[in-house]
Amino acid sequence: MVQCNLVKLGFLTFILMVEASFSLQASGRVEYEDFARKVTSGLDAVNCTEVKATLESDKMVYDKDAFTRELVHSYYTCDSSIQIKNTSQDEAYIEDYKWKIFDEYGDLIEKVYSPEARDLDIFLPGKGLYRGIMILNDLKSCSDTAYFIIYVLPRVDLIFDTETDKCHEGTIRLDNQSEFASDEILFWTWRLNGATVSNQFNASLFNVADDNVRIELSARDTMGCESSLIKEVHQPSFDSDPVTVTFDKVLCPGDSILFEGSYYDRPGTYISIHTSENDGCDSLTNILNIKEARLPEERRTDTTVCAGSNFTFFDVPFSEEGVYRHRIPYSGGTCDSIVHILDLKFYYPEHYSVRDTAICFSDSIFFNERWIKEAGEYSYTIEDETVDCPAGLFRLNLSKYQKPEINFTDTILCYGDSIYFDGRWLYDEGHYSTEYKNAFGCDSLVQSLQLFIEDEITIDLGPSEIFEANKDCTLDIKVNRSDANIHWTPSIGLSCDDCFNPVLNLKRSQSYSIHVRDGMNCEISEEVLFEVVEKPTYYIPNIISKTPEFNTLNQKFFIASSDKETFQYDLAIYNRWGRLIVDQKKLTMGDSDFAWIPEDVQPGVYVYVIKVYEPHGMTMLKGDVTVVR
Numbered sequence: 001m002v003q004c005n006l007v008k009l010g011f012l013t014f015i016l017m018v019e020a021s022f023s024l025q026a027s028g029r030v031e032y033e034d035f036a037r038k039v040t041s042g043l044d045a046v047n048c049t050e051v052k053a054t055l056e057s058d059k060m061v062y063d064k065d066a067f068t069r070e071l072v073h074s075y076y077t078c079d080s081s082i083q084i085k086n087t088s089q090d091e092a093y094i095e096d097y098k099w100k101i102f103d104e105y106g107d108l109i110e111k112v113y114s115p116e117a118r119d120l121d122i123f124l125p126g127k128g129l130y131r132g133i134m135i136l137n138d139l140k141s142c143s144d145t146a147y148f149i150i151y152v153l154p155r156v157d158l159i160f161d162t163e164t165d166k167c168h169e170g171t172i173r174l175d176n177q178s179e180f181a182s183d184e185i186l187f188w189t190w191r192l193n194g195a196t197v198s199n200q201f202n203a204s205l206f207n208v209a210d211d212n213v214r215i216e217l218s219a220r221d222t223m224g225c226e227s228s229l230i231k232e233v234h235q236p237s238f239d240s241d242p243v244t245v246t247f248d249k250v251l252c253p254g255d256s257i258l259f260e261g262s263y264y265d266r267p268g269t270y271i272s273i274h275t276s277e278n279d280g281c282d283s284l285t286n287i288l289n290i291k292e293a294r295l296p297e298e299r300r301t302d303t304t305v306c307a308g309s310n311f312t313f314f315d316v317p318f319s320e321e322g323v324y325r326h327r328i329p330y331s332g333g334t335c336d337s338i339v340h341i342l343d344l345k346f347y348y349p350e351h352y353s354v355r356d357t358a359i360c361f362s363d364s365i366f367f368n369e370r371w372i373k374e375a376g377e378y379s380y381t382i383e384d385e386t387v388d389c390p391a392g393l394f395r396l397n398l399s400k401y402q403k404p405e406i407n408f409t410d411t412i413l414c415y416g417d418s419i420y421f422d423g424r425w426l427y428d429e430g431h432y433s434t435e436y437k438n439a440f441g442c443d444s445l446v447q448s449l450q451l452f453i454e455d456e457i458t459i460d461l462g463p464s465e466i467f468e469a470n471k472d473c474t475l476d477i478k479v480n481r482s483d484a485n486i487h488w489t490p491s492i493g494l495s496c497d498d499c500f501n502p503v504l505n506l507k508r509s510q511s512y513s514i515h516v517r518d519g520m521n522c523e524i525s526e527e528v529l530f531e532v533v534e535k536p537t538y539y540i541p542n543i544i545s546k547t548p549e550f551n552t553l554n555q556k557f558f559i560a561s562s563d564k565e566t567f568q569y570d571l572a573i574y575n576r577w578g579r580l581i582v583d584q585k586k587l588t589m590g591d592s593d594f595a596w597i598p599e600d601v602q603p604g605v606y607v608y609v610i611k612v613y614e615p616h617g618m619t620m621l622k623g624d625v626t627v628v629r
Contacts, residue, residue: 076151078225080127084120086134098135104128127152156180156219158229164236172205172233174198176217191216211235244285251292252335254327259288267292293335296327300341306389307346308381314340321345347389356397360442361404367396375400401442404435408448414522415456421449429453457481457516457524469532473504483519488512506532533616536563540610543626546598556595557625558587559610570611571596573625576604598627 086097097117101110103125110122124130130150158178165171174190190198192205193214211234218228249257256265260272267290274284303311310317314326321344328338359365364373368380375398382392411419418425422434426449433448460478477486477500491497493506509531517523539560546555559569567589573582573596582596589612598606603626610621 076153078153080124080152082122082124082150084122084132084134086118086120094136098133100133100135102131104130124150124152153225156185156221156225156227158217158219158227160217160229160231162215162231162233164233170206170208170235172208172213172215172235174203174205174215174217176201178217178219180219180221185219185221187220189216189218191218208235244287246287246289248289249291250335251290253293253295255335257288257290260286264288264290266290296335296339298339298341300343302343302345304345304347307393309346311342311344313342313344318342318344354395354397356399358399358401361400361402363400363442365396365398367398368394372396372398374398404442404446407446408450410450410452412452412454412520414454414520419449419451422447426451454518454520454522455480457484457518457522459514459516459524459526461528468535469507470505474501475504476501477514479516479518481516481518484516487515489515504530506530508532535619536561536565536567536614538562538612538621540608540621540623541625542623543628544598545628546601546603547629556592556597557608558590558592558595559612559621560590565615566590568613572609574607574609575601576606581606601627603627603629 084099096113096115099110099112099117099120100108101122101124103109109125109130112120128151130152132148132150134146134148136145156178157180160177161175163173163175165173176188187199188201189196190200190203192208193210194216197203197205213233213235214230215233216228216230218226220226247259251257251265251267256263259270264270270288270290272286272288274286301313305311308319310319312318313324316324316326318324324342324344326340326342328340357365364371366372367378372378377395377397379393379395381394413419418427420426421432426432429451431448431450433446435446458480462476462478479486479500486498486500488494488497488502489512492510493504495503509529511527511529513525513527515523515525539562541554541557544554544557557573559571561567568586569589571582571584571587572580575581581601584594584596587594605624605626607624608622612619612621
C-alpha cells in the first residue's frame with residue numbers, strides 16, 4: 001500500500017510517491033520474480049502518520065487479507081538460504097528499510113530495521129511456508145509495502161547401507177533405505193568413486209578392485225530438488241580357498257549310487273558344496289564321478305498260461321502278460337552276473353462272442369449281471385472241465401453317442417423390446433434353452449439363448465429450459481450412450497439439428513422433438529418446450545450527491561426496473577481500496593426508503609455489486625457510481 005504526503009509550495013501542490021519492488025534468489029535452484037507494485041493514494045498527512053506508526057509497532061502481526069489481496073506472486077525454492085535483492089528506484093527519497101518474515105503460524109521469525117538494509121540475506125528454519133513484508137519509508141512520513149510468500153520445498157531424506165560379500169572378493173551390495181512417496185522421485189543415481197554405476201533403487205557392484213571406495217547416492221524429485229549422500233566403504237581381506245574332494249564310482253546296470261542324500265542311476269559328474277559354519281562361505285566341495293559297469297549274462301524263459309491265472313517267477317506271482325527280469329549278482333562282487341528274463345503270455349478261449357453296442361450319452365446297459373454306463377471293453381468266461389483253461393469268452397465293446405451339441409447365442413435387446421424363442425416371446429434378461437433328439441432318440445442339440453437387455457436411453461436437458469429472447473444460448477444435451485446420435489425437429493432457432501450442443505436463439509417459445517439413436521439401433525424420442533422470457537431493464541444511478549441541499553432522490557442510491565413485477569436484490573458497495581462499506585440484503589426494487597445515502601463518505605468513485613433475484617434465476621450487476629459534493 002502506497003501512502004503519500006501533500007507538500008504545498010504557494011499555490012503548487014504535488015504528490016511525493018515511494019515505489020517498493022524487489023527480487024528473490026535462492027542458493028539452491030535460482031529464480032527471479034518481479035514483485036514491483038505501484039499504487040497511488042490521496043490520503044492526507046495525518047492518516048499517513050498513523051499508518052507509519054502501525055507498521056513500526058513491535059506488536060504488529062501480519063495482515064492475512066493484505067497477503068491475499070496485494071500479493072503479486074509466490075516463490076518456490078529447494079534451499080533455505082535466500083537472498084532478497086531490492087530493485088526500488090526511489091533511493092533519493094528512502095530514509096530506511098524494514099523487513100519482517102513470519103512463519104506459517106503467524107510467528108515473527110525475522111525483523112530487520114536499518115537504513116543499510118536495502119537487501120536481505122536470510123536462512124529460513126526449514127521446509128514450509130513463510131510470509132514476508134518489505135516496507136520503505138521516505139524522508140517525510142510516507143511508506144510503501146510489498147508482500148511476498150516463500151515456499152521452501154522438502155528435500156528427500158537419503159539413507160542407504162552397504163554390505164560387502166565376505167565370500168566373494170570385490171562384491172558390494174547397496175541397500176537404499178530412503179523414505180519418500182512413490183510419485184516424488186524422478187530418478188536415482190549410484191556413483192562409485194565419481195563414476196555412475198546404476199540408476200536403480202538398489203544396486204550391486206562386482207569386481208571392485210580397491211580396498212577403500214567412495215559410494216554416492218543421488219536423487220532428484222519432481223520439483224527439481226536434488227539430494228546426495230556419500231559413504232566410504234572398506235572391503236575385507238580373504239585368507240583361504242575352499243577344499244575339493246573327488247570320488248570315483250562304478251555303477252552296476254539297474255543300480256544307483258547314494259551321494260549327499262540323493263540316488264544317481266546314470267553315469268556322470270555330480271558336485272556338492274558345503275559352507276563353513278563360521279563365516280557361511282564355501283569350505284568343502286565334493287565331486288562324484290560315476291562310470292557304468294559291463295552288462296550281465298541274460299537267460300530267457302517263454303511261457304503261456306490260461307487267461308486270468310497267475311505265474312510265479314522266482315517266488316513272485318505275475319497275472320498280466322509282459323517281460324519280467326530277475327537279477328543274480330556276482331559271487332562276492334558288486335554288480336549283477338546273470339539276468340533271468342521271463343516272456344509271459346496268456347491263453348484265451350477260441351469260442352467267444354463279441355458285441356458292439358452304442359448307447360445314448362446319459363444311458364446304461366445290462367451285461368454280466370450288472371449295469372454298465374461307461375464306454376469300454378467288458379468280458380466274462382465260461383469254464384470247461386475237460387480243458388485246463390476256460391472254454392468260452394463273451395466280450396462287449398460299448399460305445400456312447402457323443403454329448404449333445406450346444407449352440408450358445410448371446411442376444412442384446414433394446415429397452416422395452418422382446419424376442420421370439422422356443423414358441424414364446426421373451427421380455428426379461430436371463431438364460432433360456434431347449435433340446436432336440438436325433439434319429440436314435442438321443443439328445444443331439446441343445447439350443448441355448450443368453451438374453452441381455454440394454455439400459456433405457458436417458459436424455460438430460462440441463463438445469464434450465466427458460467431462455468432470453470433474441471439471445472444466443474449454447475445447449476448441452478447429455479445422454480447415457482457414448483455412441484449415440486441426435487436429431488432435432490424442427491430446426492427453428494438452432495445452429496444445427498444433429499448435434500448435442502446447438503446454439504439456440506429464439507424470438508418466442510418453441511417446442512422440439514428430440515430423437516436419439518445409439519450404436520445398437522436402440523432409440524428414444526422426447527418432447528421439450530423451451531420457454532422464452534423478456535429480461536427486464538434496470539435503472540441504476542451513476543452519480544449521486546452527498547450534499548443535503550440537492551434533490552432528495554439525487555442523494556439516494558437504489559435500483560428501479562422496467563418490469564411490472566417487484567424483485568428483491570442484494571447491494572454491496574466498495575471504496576477504491578476494496579473495503580466493503582455497504583452490505584444490504586433483500587431490498588425491494590424501486591423502494592427508496594432503504595437506499596444508500598452517502599453522507600459519511602468522501603467524494604469519489606465507488607464500486608457496486610448487485611444480485612437481482614428474478615423469477616427464473618439470479619442476475620449479477622456490476623459498475624461504479626460517483627459521489628459528488
